[in-house]
Structures are given as C-alpha cells and as structure tokens.
Amino acid sequence: MDVTDDEALDSVLADRLNQLFTVSRPGGRSWTNDEVAAAIKKLHPSVKVSGAYLSALRNGKRRQPSHELLVELAKFFGVAPGYFVDPDHADRVTQQLAALDELRQAGVRGVALRAAGLPPDSLAVVTAVLDQMRKLQGLPSVDEDHPKP
Numbered sequence: 001m002d003v004t005d006d007e008a009l010d011s012v013l014a015d016r017l018n019q020l021f022t023v024s025r026p027g028g029r030s031w032t033n034d035e036v037a038a039a040i041k042k043l044h045p046s047v048k049v050s051g052a053y054l055s056a057l058r059n060g061k062r063r064q065p066s067h068e069l070l071v072e073l074a075k076f077f078g079v080a081p082g083y084f085v086d087p088d089h090a091d092r093v094t095q096q097l098a099a100l101d102e103l104r105q106a107g108v109r110g111v112a113l114r115a116a117g118l119p120p121d122s123l124a125v126v127t128a129v130l131d132q133m134r135k136l137q138g139l140p141s142v143d144e145d146h147p148k149p
Contacts, residue, residue, distance in 0.1 A: 014060045016084055020077040021058065023097050033058070040072045047072050 022030045034051035041049060047068055056062035065073075074081040082089040115126055131141065 011060060013063075013065075013084060014058055016090055017054075017058050017073070019094065019097065020073070020079070020083075023077075023101065036073070036076060040069075040076055044068075044072055 020031075021033075021036070032051065033054040037049045037051045037054055040047055048066070049069055049072075053062060053065075057065055070084050071081050074083060079093050080089060083093050084090075111130075115123060118126065134141065
C-alpha cells in the first residue's frame with residue numbers, strides 16, 4: 001500500500017504531537033489530552049478542542065487541525081508553530097527536548113547518588129526535606145508502598 005503525501009504529513013503531525021505530550025513536566029508525568037485541551041480552552045475559548053480530538057490527532061485518526069489550534073498547541077508546549085511543519089525546526093526542538101530529559105534524569109540520579117550510603121536517620125531527614133519541597137511545589141506526596149509509574 002502506498003503512502004500519500006497527506007498521510008505522511010498526518011503521521012509526522014501525530015509523531016510530533018506525541019513527542020510534545022510525552023515530555024515530562026515538573027512532577028515527572030506526561031500531559032493528558034484532557035489537561036491540554038482544558039488549558040487551551042481556558043485561555044482561548046474560541047478554539048475548538050477536546051481531549052478526544054487531541055487523542056484522534058495523536059493517533060492519526062483525525063487530520064488537518066485548524067491553524068489556530070496548531071498555534072495554541074505550540075504556545076502551550078513552548079515551541080514555535082513551525083515545529084509542526086518545518087523538519088529542521090522540529091529536529092532542533094527534538095534535540096533540545098532530549099537534552100532537557102537527560103538533565104532532568106541526571107538531577108534525580110544526582111540526588112540518589114548523594115543519598116547512597118547515608119545512615120537511616122540521615123535518609124529520613126533527606127526524605128522529609130524532599131517531601132516538604134514536593135508539597136511547596138504543589139506536587140502529590142509519594143506513597144512508597146504504591147509508587148506511580
């Protein structure tokens with residue numbers, strides 16, 4: 001089966017959207033379709049978008065979103081609208097996102113390396129400080145017995 005230019009472009013759009021959605025945000029989890037749609041509608045009520053529509057765009061079932069929606073998606077994720085249509089720009093953003101992810105992971109590893117070998121009472125203090133920092137940042141508490149993916 002041959003792939004048309006339109007289908008190839010739709011696949012590129014879906015891939016690029018998925019990449020933006022799966023970039024971890026503070027707190028370590030990815031954005032949901034509903035969260036992004038709600039944020040866009042809150043700032044720009046005239047933009048027609050829903051979590052279901054974003055899902056359809058991300059899996060390639062829906063095609064050709066409005067220019068207005070692409071602009072708002074770009075704003076939400078902090079990229080230029082050209083990310084969706086310019087391969088060179090998309091490649092630069094992809095490299096930047098990969099570097100950002102590595103830095104985030106390095107930060108977590110750095111904390112773990114510093115904690116390794118500390119006695120239990122010192123680890124309890126470090127844990128209490130981290131729990132307080134999460135609270136101050138508005139992040140959910142960590143349940144070590146039932147960790148979230």
